[in-house]
Amino acid sequence: MIPAVVLMTLLWSTDLQAQSVSPPAEYSVRLVDGTTSCSGTVEVFYRGEWSGLCNRWLWDMMRDVKVVCREMDCGNPVAVSRGPLNEDGRGGVMMWSCSGDEFSNRWCDIKGGPGVCDGGYYHHVTCSESVRLVDGAGLCSGRVEVKSNQSWVSVCEADFDRQDAEVVCRDVGCGAPAALQGGLYGGGEGQTWDKEFQCKGKESLLLDCDTSDRENNTCLPGNAVRLTCSEPDDVRLVGGGSRCAGGVEWYDQVEWRTVGAEDEDQRNVAAVVCRQLGCGSTVSVQPIKTTRGFLVSCYGSESSLRECERSYDLLPGLTVICSESVRLVDGAGLCSGRVEVKSNQSWASVCEADFDRQDAEVVCRDVGCGAPAALQGGLYGEGEGQIWDKEFQCKGNESLLLDCDTSDRENNICLPGNAVGLTCSEPDDVRLVGGGSRCAGGVEWYHQGEWRIVGTDDRDQRHVAAVVCRQLGCGSTVSALAGNTTRGNGVFCSGSDSSLRECLIMDHLLPGLTVICSDLLVQPDIFLTDPMGGVFRGHQRPEMFRGYNFTITCSTQPQYPGGSFLLTFTGSNRTQIQPAVNHSAAFLFPAADDSHQGNYSCVYDNYVFSHNFSSESELLSLTITASPLPAFIIRHVVVLLILLTTITTSYLYYKPTRRQKRVNRVSSMDLYVNAMEMVSLSSRAEAGPGEERAAQGTE
Template structure:
């Protein structure tokens, strides 16, 4: 319509007509997608003769004024603080926060040829007096950009802080409860952003009430940019982090660390932030322990860099409760804005299913475990999020339970944890979730009764000719099941039933064909589905019987022989009779020793070698 910027969009009644879906970048409604479904009509109020271009949202951009049915940018020299106050008021925004030439780029058209002389009380910019410009040129980079603060039309009440509480919006002279249609995480992100309160920590759904209903995408700078209605919708409570936020991550628990400094946000240099600092931030967001901490992990911030070094002890409640010191080096090189990934908190579990990956869903809140429920049509999406959060693979089945008092959750299935889903305290049917990684990983180990196995550099090694056993076992989760032993050296497999949760696979004398990688696959039929879990690989090497063992055995025999000779010498008598007797005794001892040597040799030799040895004797 050529009517400047949007000032407000009050919704109307549901009516028969066009339903349109726009991204906001189209030049006309003809470029938007249309339908003939029932949708609420809408009323639009445009600024008509002034607009802010190239900014984020309603309240920032390059100032342009309508002139002869075209738009002209305004030179910085022709526009002052009082003029800015009129424009911010005309657009329904708060007081001017920034006013600078080139702040939002250069306009492509003409430049406004008058100087504004507003008093600051006018309702419209074109109601202000103007005068001819002293200089009719406007140098490049001087097209004035304006940032208005967001209006004080949103607040959080009842939470003990301006950054925590139930969401209320100011409209038509009074404060209304703000409700949301579906994923209240998007609306909460906008509220925290609008209030300058950091990132969202948690969102709780309240009672359904008459107020202002909003629907946001999550990228808006204020609730004024979201779609609104006056339907009965559940209100919600938002808790924001207030002084620290994680930006450009996935969910609540990851992103680039930014700290609030003089009402603006500053990224933190990697050198000024360590593991203990990370523990405090993760705890402040209600997340688990730090999992990754690295410069440039989530990109670079566009603003300033925090000029202090944090010195947290790790037990502080808030990052800004930590001690700080001056940085040794006042520069932070590109790529060093610290990014943090916290693990998901252990606030969700599955109980009563015999496995951490199966059972009724429970959520830890306010010091106790509560049942989690969901509407029938949303239970599958909730189950997908639960299995993902617990690291339990994909969803196999979802069984509804009894309606119970606890959490009601609403997920679209893309969330990384239930904390990112919308929740309420209404009665919802509980649900039981079965995930694919139901069975724990089985163990595999090698034993042999003859002592022919030893630990090599690459794993266990077995001497040729020795018997050995590979044993598969698992924890006692469920009765029954079977073990499949696979061998990667060939296509051979063996299967045995699980007896006392284990199975033993016996192998005859080891040879080179037994060398290779083995694994155990445990299969069981549980909850009307087949499940399986595979062990780690066992790499077995077959080697020849070692020469050192042969040498040691014969050295022992020689020591026995030497002992016999020494004994005979000690008991030697000078008489001829005694000499004869001693010689006979010595000869007997010698013969016995040689028989031991012969028996030892036969034990090591093969059948052919044994016959040869007998011939030698």
């Protein structure tokens, strides 16, 4: 197997041959007027002179600065500042864009010449000199490497302690150490540092620390130290009553400045801010109409705001609310993912055995979502960190997970695949009004304590409608039309968003949107009525005796007038149809037999809003069984019971006087004769023609 470093070298050699034998020298970079060889104003050699950079973008994106630090053989980017052109007039003719992965600035997108820029600025960069973090998730995590004899070497875990970590985090411009562990970010390809650091923890730079010879020159594979530092304290949320809620501010050039973002970038910026502050998932993000701040643009995956692009163009400031102590990660949207809680300034997964429905209700509420929809272990992976060592004791009505009691776990083992995954329903902050159904009408969105009209431009109507129908659980979009008289907050969606709050909410007003979804009609009801007046729903799995009649009734809530019911029967693919009268229809079945056994369902059809809609009920499963007694015996028993009741009532009703005794005896005899005639008629009705003739002959 070819080592990675050799393979990379071969690839780069091939790339250089494809582009040119030697990269153009005029794209050389340098840092001038700095205090060290790894700090200073960035200048690029172009057309025979050293030039500064454009002011079109602030050019302090960390992916660009990474390339400069790498080109200067320095460590991590630590800081970037910006100011007007030097008095000698150098610069102002270059525009530069890098991905951050280039080995040299020569392969970045560099443009120059008149008209490229509309003014010049200098950009001052500070890189760490003697230490860097590589192969990590961001600028503040990775394998620790130090500079030794003009090459970078890994540090053995045994030669590195907490005090050393504090100095390294400070040296690379990050916050306090959060985790220290060997082998997490690989073992490195080069040699290992042959000294042991003796830092006191207060030094500003790793170069200021004392060192000593190592007692053991052996560093086993997998023991190269890795370090995760907290993000720098250069971002804050103000005015929201919590460190995880409020207006976004960023510390730049010795002052706190308001952060603004383009409409389509607000959600990405909020995600980075919540991540940098260790504040969990984004609950909401809204522009501040009265406040403006400098422009920030993020992809959403950055570890901190300093890795995003920044410009001094002014845009509305942002108000962000984060969930603070809990987050859902690796899910399909803001309301699904693996449950992680904050523990000792790091995030830990929760074991399924320590989490129940009441806990899920609080988590869904905490992250700004609706009620829990699914709870399952291992659904969204296991995560890389530790397992939460407590068991939640939520009652289900708490607003925040922090408000819940906890207890020690009975079992400290959490088997693989048991990290709990949670899917919450989307929040109830969207509704359709004026259409006679929750799945049709004008779109409104609940924001800042009131329901507001949602508007869109023509090209985005279908995307917004798709998100609304999906969030409401109303199926797919049937139509999306702009309102003529109403105007609302502009919304822009990609169409794949899980809910409207994942879309971009804009300041300007656009025509209100009317949406009709496919699940416009509510689900109809189906029930069976037997001859004795008993009513049975589908989930009750009714039984019916052979020879008895029964009725199946279809009904629906009063939404729209008219329509019809189609009764389908899976036993023989038979269907019957009746118009909906008072929103219902009854289907009569005489003399039940085995052919009636099977599944029935009601389909309600109606023509509304110039479209045909339908909705199907649940299944009603009917079983036909034999009667426990022959029908004629049952009828005889019923008649005799009637006779006995009649005689008893008559006896109690008439007073037994001497004069009336004979009358009572006659009346009782008449009643008895009449009853026997009823029995005889019932018997003849039950008998066949042959049996009836035999009975007549006997008589």
